[in-house]
Each structure stands twice: as structure tokens, then as C-alpha cells.
Amino acid sequence: MSSDGNTDFWTRKRVIVTGGTGFLGSHIVDSLKRLRATVLVPRSSEYNLVKMDDALRCFQGFKPDVVIHSAAYYGGLGFNQLYPGKIFYENLVMGANVMEATRLAGAERFVGIGTACSYPGYLEGELKEQDLWDGPPHESVINYGLTKKMMAIQGWAYKKQYGFKSIHLILTNLYGPRDTFHIERAHVVSALIKKFVDAKLRNEPEVEVWGTGKPVREFLYVEDCAEAILLAAEHYEDTMPLNLGCGQGTSIRELVELVQELTGYQGNIVWNTSKPDGQLKKILDVTRMKQALRWTPPTELPVGLKQTIGWYSANKNEADLRR
Ligand SMILES: NC(=O)c1ccc[n+]([C@@H]2O[C@H](COP(=O)([O-])OP(=O)(O)OC[C@H]3O[C@@H](n4cnc5c(N)ncnc54)[C@H](OP(=O)(O)O)[C@@H]3O)[C@@H](O)[C@H]2O)c1
Numbered sequence: 001m002s003s004d005g006n007t008d009f010w011t012r013k014r015v016i017v018t019g020g021t022g023f024l025g026s027h028i029v030d031s032l033k034r035l036r037a038t039v040l041v042p043r044s045s046e047y048n049l050v051k052m053d054d055a056l057r058c059f060q061g062f063k064p065d066v067v068i069h070s071a072a073y074y075g076g077l078g079f080n081q082l083y084p085g086k087i088f089y090e091n092l093v094m095g096a097n098v099m100e101a102t103r104l105a106g107a108e109r110f111v112g113i114g115t116a117c118s119y120p121g122y123l124e125g126e127l128k129e130q131d132l133w134d135g136p137p138h139e140s141v142i143n144y145g146l147t148k149k150m151m152a153i154q155g156w157a158y159k160k161q162y163g164f165k166s167i168h169l170i171l172t173n174l175y176g177p178r179d180t181f182h183i184e185r186a187h188v189v190s191a192l193i194k195k196f197v198d199a200k201l202r203n204e205p206e207v208e209v210w211g212t213g214k215p216v217r218e219f220l221y222v223e224d225c226a227e228a229i230l231l232a233a234e235h236y237e238d239t240m241p242l243n244l245g246c247g248q249g250t251s252i253r254e255l256v257e258l259v260q261e262l263t264g265y266q267g268n269i270v271w272n273t274s275k276p277d278g279q280l281k282k283i284l285d286v287t288r289m290k291q292a293l294r295w296t297p298p299t300e301l302p303v304g305l306k307q308t309i310g311w312y313s314a315n316k317n318e319a320d321l322r323r
Contacts, residue, residue: 009234010035016064017041018049018098019071023178024113024171027226028068035230040064044071049094055101066233067102068111069095069151074144075185084143091147099154103164110166111233112155114241116284117145118170126285129170129241156239167236169229172245172284176222176304177311181319189219189305192256193312194320196263206268207260210275213253218283220246221304224297231293238292245284246297255301262305 015032019025020041032039040062042049047058049071059067073090074080080087095112102110119127121138132152137145155166175189186194192209199207228244236242256269290296312319 010037010230013037013065014063015039016059016062016067016102018067018069018094019113022070022072023176023180024174024222024225025068025070026178027176027222028070028229031223031226031230049098050090052097052101055097056104059101059105059107063105064102064107066109066111067098067107068113068229068233069098070113071098072113072148075180076187076191077140079185080141080144088143088147091144092150095147095151096154099151099158099166102166103158103162108165109233110155110164111229112148112151112166112168113229114148114151114168114170115145116170116172116243116245116282117141118149119145123282124279125281126247126283127243128285129243129288132170132241152239152241159239165237167232167238168241169232170241170243170284171225172218172220172243174222174225175219176308179222179308179312179319180322181312182321182323185323188217188252189255189259189308190312192259193263193305193309196259196265197309197313197316199267200263200265204267206270207265208270208272209252209256210272211252211277212273213256213271214251215277215279216249216251216281216283217255218245218247218249219255219301219304220244220297221299221301221307224299224304228289228293228295228297231295236292242292243284243286243289245286245289247284247286247290248301249281249283250301258302258305259309262302262309 015037017025017029020029042058047054049055099110120135152168158164179190181190181194195207
């Protein structure tokens, strides 16, 4: 058993991490290297995984034991409104190609990285895995959420016909070092951190935030998420998708006040209540995660936020440009 609770399952395993230079993927790669796995990260410039020939060339050359599919083409709500067709096509085809290439390369298992955007749009509160198929995702993310869910069906069908082993993990909102801070693609935590850090640097008297602050969301620290993914890859075998989250709701107001305090910004917060709030509460039910992995995320929100603010402040120029 290593210090972070893993067995020697990963030692000398050959692992392909698609999207392994991205925000989440880079933390998965760091964890795998610590566990002494041999890792290949296919860059899109060399292996465009939307093209089956590229996927086959990569996978048959490397002969992985395990494939973790973290690559995706996506962004926040604005990005989704700008590129809905490309988001649909690239994620659908990439998921299908990567799982098929994994099977043809004779790998022992496939780990699909999914999203809470796959849950039915009308659902609020704590989302349970058995509710995943109870309706279409919210129309603002249906083109993205559905493509991710298709991986779970592909895995189910491949198990039935080929005895192929795959799991599908449904991730909540992530935050942490190396997140995307670019204005076009940032999610709520990185967008807020950027706003407050910038306002402090420029001595701005106020920061405007949208909505009332009442909606409750959940935020999982990226290093914890990488740890959970490796535990699930090792211990979870069911074709039923598995939620990965912290199971703890935080209101947007609490989040904003925490970010203000941790960035040391002294100005005022202006709530623009003419902007929509979205659903009141959306968090993942993590009962099955806790049972299956015997694990709960160790990083408390203020600790994770502090790390993220520190990382952003130290890497601001580069982080502002990375899309
Ligand atoms: N971040 C979150 O809050 C969150 C929440 C829920 C689920 N997720 C899921 O977690 C996964 C990782 O998200 P992330 O935020 O880490 O993404 P990210 O930082 O945007 O990274 C995406 C990666 O995908 C790769 N990629 C995109 N198109 C590709 C293609 N055609 N061929 C090969 N590689 C391609 C990119 O590689 P190159 O640099 O080589 O182009 C990039 O490294 C995604 O599946 C996402 O749906 C994320």
C-alpha cells in the first residue's frame, strides 16, 4: 500500500490518459507517475482522437493496460452557445473511437470521464445514479451531456457482447491549480477567483457578481478527483455509472465571500439580481461512491481555494491565455 492509500495495482501498468495535459488530466498523470505507472498522453496535434485512424495508431502502438478518457471539447455556458455542433460531434465521436480503440488494443479496462451535465435537466437536489436516464439533460447542455452518457451505453453493450470492462464516472464541478481561467471557458470558481484577483490588482472599488447568490452547488478539488478516479479504476467494476463529488453543497454567496476573503479584496460586492440564478440546488449523491471506494474527499473548500488562488496568482499571465 502506498502513502495515498493505493495498492500496487498501478505499478508498471501501461496507461493512456487522453486529455492528459488538460486541467484534470494533468493531475491524473501526476498521480499515476507517483504510483509508478508508465503513462502516454496523446496530444491532439499528433493524435486527433476524433479520427479513428489516429486513435488506432496511438493505441495499437502503445498497447495500454488501462485507458482513462479525460479528453473533451467543451467550456462554460457561453462556449456551449457558440459551438454547440462541434461540441456534440467531437465528444460523441471521440468517446466512441477511444473505447473501440481500447477494445481493439486488448486493454484490460476503460475509464470514461462523464459529467453531472448528463443528469436530467428538470432534477434538483441530490442527484442519484439511478435517475440518470429519467429525462433529457437541460437544453443549455444537452449536446454535451448526452454525448458523455453514450459512453456508459457503449460500455454496457461492449460488456454484453465482448466481456469488455469499462466504468463511467460522473464528475461534479471541479476546481484547483491549472484550471481554465480564460474568460471564454472559465467555470464559476476560476471565474470568481480571476474577478477578485484582478479587482485587487487594479484597486477596483467593486466586483459585480451575477444572481442572488442563493443557488447551491458542489465543488470538488481536482487532486481529490484524480485520486478518486484511480481508486475507481482499481476497485469499481459495475456498468452502473458512479458519481464522484464531495456531497456537500455550498451556496454561491458563501463561495463568493470565501473567495473575497482569501484573495484579500477589500472592495464591495455588487449582486446583479437581474441575471438568472439557474437551478436552486444541484449536487451529487455520493452514497455509492463512499461505499464503493471507501473514500471521502480530504480537501476542505477553503484549503482548496487557497491553493488555487496561490497557483493562479503565481501563474496569472500564462493562465489568462490558456483556453
Ligand atoms: N473541469 C470540470 O469542472 C469538469 C467537470 C465535470 C466533468 N469534467 C470532464 O473532465 C474531463 C477533463 O476536463 P478538463 O476541464 O480537464 O478539460 P481540459 O482542460 O479542457 O482538457 C481537455 C483535453 O482534451 C484534449 N483533447 C480535446 N480534443 C481532443 C482531440 N480531438 N484529440 C485528442 N485530445 C483532445 C486536449 O488535448 P490537447 O491539449 O492535446 O489538444 C486537452 O488536454 C472532460 O471529459 C470533462 O468533460 C470536467
